Amino acid sequence: MMTRFAAVALTLTLTTEAVFAAPPASKDACLEQAFSLAEKAASKKFDTEKQTKIEGMLTALETKCAADDLAGAESDIKAIEAEIGG
Amino acid sequence: MKNTTMIAAIIAAMFAVLPNWAMAQRDIERFDERSFYDDRRGGSWNRIGQIVVKPRVEREIIRVNPREDAFRRVGVRAFDGDVEIIELNMRFGNNEVERVRVGRIVRAGTGLPPIDLPGRARRLREIEVVYRPFGPARIELVGREGGFGPGPGAGRWQELGCAKVGFLEGKDVIRVGRKEGAFRAIKLSVRGNKLRLERLRVVYANGQAEDLVVRTVIPEGAETRPIDLSGRHRGIDYVELRYLPQISFGGRATVCLSGL
Numbered sequence: 001m002m003t004r005f006a007a008v009a010l011t012l013t014l015t016t017e018a019v020f021a022a023p024p025a026s027k028d029a030c031l032e033q034a035f036s037l038a039e040k041a042a043s044k045k046f047d048t049e050k051q052t053k054i055e056g057m058l059t060a061l062e063t064k065c066a067a068d069d070l071a072g073a074e075s076d077i078k079a080i081e082a083e084i085g086g
Numbered sequence: 087m088k089n090t091t092m093i094a095a096i097i098a099a100m101f102a103v104l105p106n107w108a109m110a111q112r113d114i115e116r117f118d119e120r121s122f123y124d125d126r127r128g129g130s131w132n133r134i135g136q137i138v139v140k141p142r143v144e145r146e147i148i149r150v151n152p153r154e155d156a157f158r159r160v161g162v163r164a165f166d167g168d169v170e171i172i173e174l175n176m177r178f179g180n181n182e183v184e185r186v187r188v189g190r191i192v193r194a195g196t197g198l199p200p201i202d203l204p205g206r207a208r209r210l211r212e213i214e215v216v217y218r219p220f221g222p223a224r225i226e227l228v229g230r231e232g233g234f235g236p237g238p239g240a241g242r243w244q245e246l247g248c249a250k251v252g253f254l255e256g257k258d259v260i261r262v263g264r265k266e267g268a269f270r271a272i273k274l275s276v277r278g279n280k281l282r283l284e285r286l287r288v289v290y291a292n293g294q295a296e297d298l299v300v301r302t303v304i305p306e307g308a309e310t311r312p313i314d315l316s317g318r319h320r321g322i323d324y325v326e327l328r329y330l331p332q333i334s335f336g337g338r339a340t341v342c343l344s345g346l
Contacts, residue, residue, distance in 0.1 A: 031303045038282050038303070038330050055332070062280060066305040 023074035030065035030073050034058060037080050044084060054083055131161060134210070134227040139169055139219040146217075148227055150210040152292065156268030156321065157210055157229035162188075163197035167223030171198060172216040179209035179291050179321055180263075194223065200230065209268055209291065209321050243273070246322070248342040251281060256331045260343045262322040263291075269322060269345035275309035279339035282330035286313070291321030306339070312346060 024030035135148035
């Protein structure tokens with residue numbers, strides 16, 4: 001029984017991670033993700049220096065999204081998430 | 087003497103009547119009604135209302151169902167008898183009145199050539215019909231919807247207004263109001279900077295509102311996809327934009343609203 005629970009939990013973890021790790025599926029999804037990150041950053045009330053830094057990163061991400069560079073956008077998303085933090 | 091007077095009176099009466107009769111004949115519509123009213127290209131004819139004519143010159147108001155779509159053209163048809171349509175006074179959704187002098191006799195079973203409404207497709211509030219009957223008859227008013235925009239330019243996007251969006255407010259309004267017309271879709275274009283648009287609130291001419299969640303970034307120089315409005319054609323009073331204020335300064339974006 002415990003083995004089954006562990007297997008389900010492991011599958012879920014791997015699936016979830018795979019979904020979030022994947023590059024955005026489309027230009028629209030990418031821009032939507034950029035919006036969510038900007039929203040998250042805005043809610044954090046960072047100091048001006050950090051705001052400016054994140055804004056620059058977001059702008060770079062949005063440019064990649066607009067240019068359909070989804071693979072490039074993926075790494076930017078990870079970097080911004082790390083910068084913003086949990 | 088008596089006979090001479092009578093003949094003179096008859097001749098005088100003929101001269102008085104003939105020009106009017108000739109004019110009436112000239113004004114009778116001879117157009118091929120089917121080519122107008124059965125033409126289904128670019129919209130359909132909807133019945134707006136009907137008047138049962140009274141035995142003397144009358145003016146009667148037909149109120150247009152507020153749920154009706156906006157119309158681009160209005161048609162008048164006569165049934166069961168001839169009737170002279172003297173004029174039509176059309177009151178639009180914004181209370182503007184358009185007076186159309188007609189002065190034509192419409193034979194039973196025929197109609198006037200459709201009357202193009204000024205501007206784009208417009209929402210009608212009421213139509214006053216001034217008519218002169220020749221006997222029992224019915225007047226039917228029909229409206230043709232569809233074909234947004236002026237006839238030849240139908241289906242083209244039209245810029246309705248722009249706003250410079252601020253940094254801190256997170257909310258701006260683009261007023262459309264007096265730019266009369268009805269639309270089935272809108273889109274936004276952005277220049278000067280990007281816009282992180284959260285949602286739109288479209289307030290229609292009748293006061294109803296529609297909230298549209300967008301949650302996307304519109305890059306500088308780009309535009310949104312067409313956003314369909316509920317219903318087919320709707321007059322817009324204003325559009326409220328809710329957006330994320332910029333985290334840091336980068337210049338204000340100018341957002342322009344277009345309607346189709």
